[in-house]
Amino acid sequence: MRLVIARCSVDYAGRLTAHLPLAPRLILVKADGSVSVHADDRAYKPLNWMSPPCTVKEAEDGTRSLWTVQNKAGEKLIITMEEVLHDSSHELGTDPGLIKDGVEAHLQELLADRMETLGEGWSLIRREYPTAIGPVDILGRDEAGTTVAIEIKRRGEIDGVEQLTRYLDLLNRDPHLAPVKGVFAAQEIKPQARVLASDRGIGCVTLDYDALRGIEDDKLRLF
The missing domain is CATH 3.40.1350.10 (Trna Endonuclease; Chain: A, domain 1)
Known part of the structure; x- marks a missing residue:
């Protein structure tokens, strides 16, 4: 899993369009290929996300980092990072799954x-x-x-x-x-x-x- 905390804006282009203005956010890139964008509230629910399978292309645009996340349907999540505050990757391995009561x-x-x-x-x-x-x-x-x-x-x-x-x-x-x-x-x-x-x-x-x-x-x- 990759954890990125950045001041970023997010644009979604697909069946509809949506825009998240510039703000500090957490971006999760999981091993299953999913990408989700989180704020410091709303519990576990992301502000926007792209379900797997999807591809992530990273590019530099001057001082900004630009991520283009695209799924097999051609929908795109474009994340523009003005400032990266944290970037780390962690190998979690296979989860044993939920133990039911x-x-x-x-x-x-x-x-x-x-x-x-x-x-x-x-x-x-x-x-x-x-x-x-x-x-x-x-x-x-x-x-x-x-x-x-x-x-x-x-x-x-x-x-x-x-x-x-x-x-x-x-x-x-x-x-x-x-x-x-x-x-x-x-x-x-x-x-x-x-x-x-x-x-x-x-x-x-x-x-x-x-x-x-x-x-x-x-x-x-x-x-």
Whole structure:
């Protein structure tokens, strides 16, 4: 990973245009080829970014450094650095991945055993299906035989949808699996996550932990 802190302006040219005026920012260049631009707020969310795969071309324009980041679709992120305050590279190696808490791991196990929860005729291909960026919780098939990648969370938020989007991008490059659709499954799904999932063609399923375990709801019911 390369970390650059610089006074820079950023211009995006693609499906739309966007401009970040001159200010101090952190630029991350990761081993997967992604480039993201961060401010000193907004938690983990970048101000702008380019997803992998992309190329980075560096040039000098007088006293300024000019980076042109381009993806395979021809979209460009142009970073103009007026002053570089820090520039370092670090080898992080392979990350062991997220260790799921007990409930999340158990949800995965239960759903894999009860794929009919998602619909009649659904079947399991494999749990923890490996990809270059981490394992997909469940890979299965729906009643039509279409491959489905299922990401399971205890609480479904936007970052979980983003994670599933990255998996789908990789899986759909495999001609033996494509087309692959996505399902985002959680005990609770935030409204913003539902909107983003819908926009990306990803289905949402709310999981009932007790029902998956075969425990009857002891609440009084009118019907």
